[in-house]
Amino acid sequence: MEDIEDLVGAGAPPGLRLPVTSVGVKPKRKPKARLLHDPVSSNPQIPGTQTIYVKTFGCSHNQSDSEYMAGQLSAFGYAVTEEPEEADLWLINTCTVKSPSQSSMTTLISKCKTAKKPLVVAGCVPQGSRDLKELEGISIIGVQQIDRVVEVVEETLKGHEVRLLSRKTLPSLDLPKVRKNRFIEILPINVGCLGACTYCKTKHARGHLGSYTVDSLVDRVRTVISEGVKEIWLSSEDTGAYGRDIGTNLPVLLNAIIAELPPDRSTMLRIGMTNPPYILEHLKEIAEVLSHPCVYSFLHVPVQSGSDAVLTAMNREYTVSEFRTVVDTLNELVPGMQIATDIICGFPGETNEDFEQTVNLIKEYQFAQVHISQFYPRPGTPAARMKKVSSIVVKNRSRELTSVFESFSPYQGLKGETVKIWITEVATDGVHLVGHTKGYIQVLVVAPDSMLGTSVDVKITSVGRWSVFGEAIESPSLGEKVSHVGSPIAGSPSCSDSCNNCDCLKDPEPCQCLIDNSCGQQINNSSHEDPISVMDGNHSGRNFITSIQSLLVRKRRSRGPEKTCEGNSLKLINHQETSGTSSKLVVMDWILIGGIVVSFFTSVVLLMMLSSEIPS
Incomplete structure (x- = not known):
């Protein structure tokens, strides 16, 4: 047709x-x-x-x-x-x-x-x-x-x-939008990229770089803040390349957006994936932005290989030394900086020596988040025509690197610390809420849903491989203590091939095999650990009240969203969002039941009294 x-x-x-x-x-x-x-x-x-x-x-x-x-x-x-x-x-x-x-x-x-x-x-x-x-x-x-x-x-x-399919102009940023998470706005700042990686097919689809203007993006930021958004994710195939086609650059945009963020830190900014070549030109400016109180100190910078020979074959346009410069500079200038990266195992022509250099790079920096992927030839790309590495070798390399990565304990030093987190999600276990530190480390807490969209200080009580667990010091809305339940689960899934690899992806969440951030991550299919299912010796003696709270929260979240229509717009009623009052409703239910019982017996007594006074 x-x-x-x-x-x-x-x-x-x-x-x-x-x-x-x-x-x-x-x-x-x-x-x-x-x-x-x-x-x-x-x-x-x-x-x-x-x-x-x-x-x-x-x-x-x-x-x-x-x-x-x-x-x-x-x-x-x-x-x-x-x-x-x-x-x-x-x-x-x-x-x-x-x-x-x-x-x-x-x-x-x-x-x-x-x-x-x-x-x-x-x-x-x-x-x-x-x-x-x-x-x-x-x-x-x-x-x-x-x-x-x-x-x-x-x-x-x-x-x-x-x-x-014909490309014309970029879609407007002001189109109607139904967010999957009402607290998170995913804001595309540009489409396409300037690279020509030999393995990537994304450019075939997204095309050459096309950037939105600074004014249009700032206007969108103002709008979403007024709508109650608490996190803004800047997304693109390469945020570092932003503005090169329209005479501006990423630091200019970031500073313009920061000027619109509420000074009370109620809305946080997260910068999306950037390739090394373009961020190298603005390292100090980017470091200053990442140090801002309203910006997460987190950046996704794919390296793909620790071998310059492989990077050349990939046409990545940077060297391992330049990648090190990016990481070292950001770690030096940004307090609490967290960097995620990507690795492709078994790229055509990768030798044992090339792979060993990759392993050594990951061991040296011990990144808390690494998206590990086996090479997949994509039809129509130059890499698809290159001589392949044996599939058995590719799988073994992927397993080895995954094993190395999983041996790290990146969050061990956080136990006992008090940190500020921003809470925007409900964990898949239905019990915990998910928050992130300024370094975008995932923190799981047991708390009422009324805390969604808020920030709170928490004490880190235990540490897992993919997340940390904390207890809120004080609920900003209820002014009550919120206890922590559970401990890390042993044997959590690795960030290996379940996380997709390409640069264009990694935005939704830093791999923990959460969702769409490596190319195929799906913005919030996060695979959060279920701390309720495994208890260690330190937590098995938690008090009865905390356990009851956990069960009530679980029951509270067991209901799914309802749908209703208002005029011509679809409205989703999510019980997770309204359950801030659910606990109150539970109490009211018991009061009402008690009132009904009392009324019933009162009525019975009155009837008996009346019947006794009526002459036979």
Whole structure:
């Protein structure tokens, strides 16, 4: 099928509606009435009344794109769900960085076809590989056309195949948005990159560097702060390259954003992944920004290999020495600096000596977060044509490096310390809340949900390999002590191949195999340890009240989100967000039950008294 632009330009064929001008509707604005070319009688399904399942693969940039698409669909009346069986149409936002991500996409497409659901595939795969066999007969939308997702969905629901891939201008930052986490804004500052890595296919999809203006990004920051956002993640395929196409640079942008952050440190800024070549030019300026009280002292800087020979084969455009300069300078100038990095094991031509240099580099710096990946040849890239290293060798190298990495105890010195954390998530165990220190170290605490979106001082009580555990010294909203339960779990998953590797990804969370930060991380599928399931000798004697609190919190979070509609917008009611009052409701329930019981017995007594006074 031809591209939709060609069809519209030649006059819409029967049933194909011309592009609507209200796709870029501002948040909270109700859509105008729209006239369809097909009479309602010929299509019993009215556009805007269906339910859409949205699935996202890949990096934080992809997650932001999905949030924008969900926001536009909601603004036009569509309901958005995480349950595919409930949906009338599936929207899959894809990642092309690694074979496993694309394989997952293929599997999901097959399931969709089996379920006979209409399907739209978005993101990097269709943009970079539009002729892929799996995409035949499927509507596709590119990475820079997300502002037209409503149009594509409507036509697909009517049975039309739509292919919308032509790049024009960057999507507006002011489109409606439904955040997966209402406290976190993922803000794309640019798309594409200036690199030409021989193994990376992302540039095929995202293209050359395209930066948003400083003014547009600052305006967006003001907006999201007013909406209650507590963390702003700057995301792109390479934040360090920002502004080179429009005559500015990253330090200029960062300082402009910092000027808008509340001085009470209620909203924190996190800088996304940057490659070494571009940050080298601004190291001191970046260090000053990372030292600011409202900026996390954390940066993701991929090295990929400890061998200059391999870096040359990768066309990474820096040396190991230059990477060391970045790390050493930031560690020296930024108190409590935390750096995450990436390694590709088994790149074509990597010798045992090359790999040994990589192991030695990781041992020397003992990074707390390392995304380790086996090399995956991506079709159409120069590396795919290079002579491969034996798969057995690649797997053994990955295991060895993972073993070295897991032998580190990066957080051991924190036990007993009191630190400030910013709390923005609920852990997957349903009991703990997840906060981060200024160095973006993950801290798990048992606390009421009313503490979500707040900052609090905590005392670190125990240390795990991937997280630390703490107890809040005082709840800012309740003024009460909050106790810690649990201890680290032995044998937590390593950050090996479960974390995806490419630079473009690593944004969502520093690997702990959390989610979409290495290329395929999915912004908050964090795999937090479950400290309730294992207890060590230091915690088995915790008092009964703390245990009861934990059970109440677990019960409180057992209910899932409810959906309701207000006008044309989808509203998700998440009991996790409202459970700050849940504990109060539990008390009220008992009071009401007690009142009912007392009233019942009072009524019985009165009736008995009255009956005794009535003459027989």
